[in-house]
Structures are given as structure tokens and as C-alpha cells.
Amino acid sequence: MWPNYKKTIVLLIIVVVFAGYDFFWLERFEDVRVFNLMAEFVFATMAAILFFTIDQLKGKKYYSYLNVGFVLAFISMYIDALDQLHFHGELYTAIGEKLTLVIAFTLIIFGVKDWISDFVNLNKILERQVITDELTGLYNRRGMLQQFKAFEAVAQKNSLSLSFVIADLDDFKKYNDTMGHLAGDSFLSDLGKSLLELMSKNQVIGRWGGEEFAICLLGSDVNKACEFAEKIRLRVLGITMPPKMGNEKISVSLGVAELKNNESVMDTIKRADNSLYLAKSNGKNQVVAIRK
Numbered sequence: 001m002w003p004n005y006k007k008t009i010v011l012l013i014i015v016v017v018f019a020g021y022d023f024f025w026l027e028r029f030e031d032v033r034v035f036n037l038m039a040e041f042v043f044a045t046m047a048a049i050l051f052f053t054i055d056q057l058k059g060k061k062y063y064s065y066l067n068v069g070f071v072l073a074f075i076s077m078y079i080d081a082l083d084q085l086h087f088h089g090e091l092y093t094a095i096g097e098k099l100t101l102v103i104a105f106t107l108i109i110f111g112v113k114d115w116i117s118d119f120v121n122l123n124k125i126l127e128r129q130v131i132t133d134e135l136t137g138l139y140n141r142r143g144m145l146q147q148f149k150a151f152e153a154v155a156q157k158n159s160l161s162l163s164f165v166i167a168d169l170d171d172f173k174k175y176n177d178t179m180g181h182l183a184g185d186s187f188l189s190d191l192g193k194s195l196l197e198l199m200s201k202n203q204v205i206g207r208w209g210g211e212e213f214a215i216c217l218l219g220s221d222v223n224k225a226c227e228f229a230e231k232i233r234l235r236v237l238g239i240t241m242p243p244k245m246g247n248e249k250i251s252v253s254l255g256v257a258e259l260k261n262n263e264s265v266m267d268t269i270k271r272a273d274n275s276l277y278l279a280k281s282n283g284k285n286q287v288v289a290i291r292k
Contacts, residue, residue, distance in 0.1 A: 026086040040081035047074040065111030072104035136192030139206030163225035169211040222258035251285035
């Protein structure tokens, strides 16, 4: 609202006006309460410091509340400090100190409330960004690892099966080389949305890295997981290619593994990854599960 030099002028005017009024027009106390005087000046100084400091919040919707609130708090505390030196009438005290302070705190409370709400929302956005893949909007590896732990806890508590699928597009470099990397990014983004549509509430998918996707299936044994993986394979194979790709199709290889008793999630993921490697070695475009 105001640059710092303007704020300085505002506070100086307030100090001169109220001090001048008191010294020229009001009766002075002989017995000055020094501690009260010092305390009120300290409070006024704190309000002034906050009045200057909140310039860092310019542009925020709550800035005006805090800006006006702190200057009114300064006025109230400053008048209260002068009240230790000069006799203030009841009406002057009620308006200059009490009413001003009530308005100041009301504005500050509104401002702080909006500030906290804005801070909480920003934290939620940042937390989401940390676990989200920017390209596809799916969970990234960090997010998937969090989901794996959560799903594992539910599976153990309810004695449910838990399976994992690692999917990797076959020879995707051909698509990038033919269509360009921006088109490749667009393809991955669209594919992520398409695969997300297949997920139920007990299934979660994320981008594992590059052209790899990871899927966690709660309540599915290895056989059901393989059936689900086959749906993904057919979904990818059915994607219509641009004319520039000619007769080329994009396919996907998928490795599946089910969590065993006394096995860690990462060991299961490794088995799914080994299954994926076997699918690639056996000719690609297939689902493989190593059940050992």
C-alpha cells in the first residue's frame, strides 16, 4: 500500500500530532509511571516494526488488513504511552486507545487468519508437487513409494493380496525420433491419463521414470494382476498412431509380481522388474510374471 518512506512519514506525523496535542493542550502528570510508560512505548515500537516488515507481503489479499491493523495498533499504544504523561479524558481514551485497539486487533485477526489459510494451501500445493510427475500428472517415483507403503499397511491389516506391475513402452525412441520429443511428451501425458481411467480405488498408477509406469493393486493376487496388466497392454496397443508413423504401433512390456510373506515391497518391485526384463528379452509386447 505504502512504500517504506511513506510509512515513515505517516508514523512521524502521528507522533508529532498526538505528542503536540498532549504537550500543548493537556495537563501533565507530576507522578509519571515509568514502567507503564516504557512498556507502552515498547508495544508501540513493536507495532511500528511489524508495520514496516509486512511490506514483504504486498500483493497478498490480507496485506491491507495487516497494514492498517498495525498502524492503528501503533496509534493506540502510542496514545496509551502518552497517557502515562498527560491526563486524557474518558472520551479521548475510549476512542484513541480502546476503540482504535479493538479495530486494530480485528483487522490483524482477519489478516492473520487469511495468511494462515494461504500458507496451508501453499503447503498443500508444494506437498502435491513433490510427489507428482509434472508431465503426466500421475504420482512420481517418490509419490508411488509413499503409496506402496500405504497400500502395504492396508494389505497387512486386512490380510489382502498386494501385487505390482512395472510397464515399459517398447522402442519408444522410434516415436521420439519420428515425431519429435515434444510429441513424445504429449504421448506420455495422454497415455498417463488413459491408464488412470483404468484404475479403481484399490489401484494406483504412477510414472516410474522415462517411459516406465508402476501400478500397485490392492486385493489382487498375481493372476488378477496379470489380467489387469493384459488390459493395459491392449489399451496401449490400440492407440491410433499418427500417419507419419506409418504401420508402426506402440506396444508395452509388463512385469508382474505379488508380495510374499516376509518380503519387502522393494524386493517385490525387483521381481516385477525382473519379470519386465524377461518380457523384453522374450520379444516384448507381453505380460510376464516370475512366480518364484
